Structure formats: C-alpha cells, structure tokens
Amino acid sequence: GAGVSQSPSNKVTEKGKDVELRCDPISGHTALYWYRQSLGQGLEFLIYFQGNSAPDKSGLPSDRFSAERTGGSVSTLTIQRTQQEDSAVYLCASSDDTAHYSPLHFGNGTRLTVT
Amino acid sequence: QKEVEQNSGPLSVPEGAIASLNCTYSDRGSQSFFWYRQYSGKSPELIMSIYSNGDKEDGRFTAQLNKASQYVSLLIRDSQPSDSATYLCAVFGGGADGLTFGKGTHLIIQP
Numbered sequence: 001g002a003g004v005s006q007s008p009s010n011k012v013t014e015k016g017k018d019v020e021l022r023c024d025p026i027s028g029h030t031a032l033y034w035y036r037q038s039l040g041q042g043l044e045f046l047i048y049f050q051g052n053s054a055p056d057k058s059g060l061p062s063d064r065f066s067a068e069r070t071g072g073s074v075s076t077l078t079i080q081r082t083q084q085e086d087s088a089v090y091l092c093a094s095s096d097d098t099a100h101y102s103p104l105h106f107g108n109g110t111r112l113t114v115t
Numbered sequence: 116q117k118e119v120e121q122n123s124g125p126l127s128v129p130e131g132a133i134a135s136l137n138c139t140y141s142d143r144g145s146q147s148f149f150w151y152r153q154y155s156g157k158s159p160e161l162i163m164s165i166y167s168n169g170d171k172e173d174g175r176f177t178a179q180l181n182k183a184s185q186y187v188s189l190l191i192r193d194s195q196p197s198d199s200a201t202y203l204c205a206v207f208g209g210g211a212d213g214l215t216f217g218k219g220t221h222l223i224i225q226p
Contacts, residue, residue: 033213042218043159043203091158103149104205104214106158 002026004107006092012113013082021077021110025094032075033095033104034067038088046090049075082114117142119206121217129225134191136220138204141185147207148180150189152200153219159203163189194224 005024013019025032034046045059049069060066064082069075079086089111093104118141128134136150147166151159165171165178165187177190187206191198201219208215 035216043216045213045215048213103161103164106160108158 004092004094004105006090006107006110008110009108010111010113012115015084015114016081018078018080019082019112021079021090021092021112023075023077023092023094023107025073025075025092026096026105029094029096029105030072031095031097031102032069033093034075034077035091035093036061036088037091037109043091046077079112082112084114087112087114117145117206117208117215119204119215119217121202121204121220123218124221125223126220127223127225128194130194130196132194134194134198134222134224136189136191136202136204136222138187138189138206138217139185140187140204140206140215142206142208142215143182143185145182145185145206145208148178148187149205149207149214150176150178150187151203151205151216153203154200162202191222196224196226198222199224 007022032049035043037043047067051072052069064080067077089109091109093106095102095104120139150163152162153159163176163178165180168180171178175192179188201221203219204217205214
C-alpha cells in the first residue's frame, strides 16, 4: 500500500478482555514504531522494531503489553486484560531505517476504548 | 529521561502574520529534529526536518536549530486558517527509543 495501514480503526472492548492491534508498514520500511496518544496528550513511545527484533521494550507501560513483528513487515500490539486507562489512540509509524535522517510516516491509528 | 518541552498554548495568531513555535530538549546528544502537524482526530504529518545549526526554509515554513541552546523553532509566514492545528516537536537522540515527542503547541490562526 501507499501508506502505513492500521486495523481496526476503532475498537471498543470490555475491561479485562484482550485486544490485538495490527500495523502494516510502508513496503520496504525496516523500522516500525508504536506510540500511544491519550486524549489531549502528546505521543508516548511504546516500542520500536528494526526488522523483526525489538532492541528496547522498556517503553511498554506494563507486562500486559506485548508486541511482535514477523517477516520484517506486519506488527501486532497485544494488550491483555485491558484496563480503562489503556483507552487511547495507538499509532504505528514506519521509516526506511533507523538512521537519524529518516522521518516517521504514521498510520491513521486505532482508537481503543475500554469500557 | 529525554525530554522535549513545548508551550501547550493555545497560541493565537492573526491571519497573514508570522506564527512562532518553540521547543527545547534535554538530550545534548540529539541528532535530528522534526516538526509534525496534527489536525484534530488525525495522525501527525511531517512538516519540517532539520539536522544542523541554522535555518532551513521550505515554502512558508522555516525551522531554526540552535544546538548550543538546545532549542528548535518553527516559523510559519503568512499564516492561514488551515495552519490551525497542534504542532509537535520531535527529537531523535539515537539509540532504541525512536523519536521523543513534545506534547505539542495548539496553534489557532484567526481569520
């Protein structure tokens, strides 16, 4: 595709349920990032992948959060036992490498609402 | 903890005037600096990037970087109502934590 694709665009779930968010980066982009943005707040870094590996997972808010990337392409962010404070927009971005000259291209996000 | 600070605003500027947006960062080793524009309910989109001290101009936008002062700014000339958005400053310090974003400045261009 032409841009970063995220699905679903909206997700409403009950507290305690697990959710899985998907990101399909721009073809050929090796670096993939997940951010979270709560209402009226800035972007909170969660995790980044270079290829299939994630050098630093310390941005994940708790052990209920996990992410994987397979085949150097699609990534999934999984939130187990969701809590109301997990409600936010989850943004995925990709770039063609992790060199500092490479800007990020964002998807449209998944708006997660935990009831 | 790397920090990027921005005045949250709102910053109100009359149409046709120059809008000046400012950002400071804590990591002196930061290498790359970006300005993103985010309309309400939309994803951030890249406006400008700057990597070396001085000014960089692109159309109505000018980014300014002063690494000694750890300061980066964005000037928007001939402001238009369509420029009304939240502007996010982002800093790349290298390593595994990607871009660090400021909380953004909400800019309002008054017709």
